[in-house]
Amino acid sequence: MSADRHLLIVEDDETFARTLRRSFERRGYLVESASSFDGLQDLLAGGLAPTHAVLDLKLSGSVSGLACVQAVRAAAPSARIVVLTGFASIATAVEAIKLGADHYLAKPSNTDDIEAAFARTEGDAGASVEARQSSIKTVEWEHIHQTLVDTDFNVSETARRLGMHRRTLARKLEKRQLK
Incomplete structure (x- = not known):
């Protein structure tokens, strides 16, 4: 396992x-993991300075993966950060990049996809527009x-801003998972 x-x-x-952990360990990565923002903060407070990070956008609890991007970027400015999400949207992609993510991938993504994203340091000017x-x-x-x-994933506040009943919004969210 390599420190780099x-x-x-x-x-x-x-x-x-x-699954990700095992796959990356087989590829020679030293892997640490957390299942929440609090777990991430504990690792970072313990002096963890990763060279690479894979962050889920929608975590259980009230804190989104966007806060994780910010925390990792602050602790490890040169880390390559990839955000994974089961629901990719323009809004979260833009926010993730603004907060310091290097790439944003929609699930399902495998180790090859993630490693390829780590390797890409330049944008693709030839991408279709x-x-x-x-x-x-x-x-x-x-x-x-x-x-x-905008509401940091607060469903009640989101429903209020959209002018819809909270249950109506909850039903829409159940149909299209954010994870």
């Missing part, structure tokens, strides 16, 4: 975290998700 490949995983899905077709449902979902980000 010290990976931090913050993921609340124990099975997925264990064609307008994508968005359905009304997609636009609605992106607006809901942006409001969730």
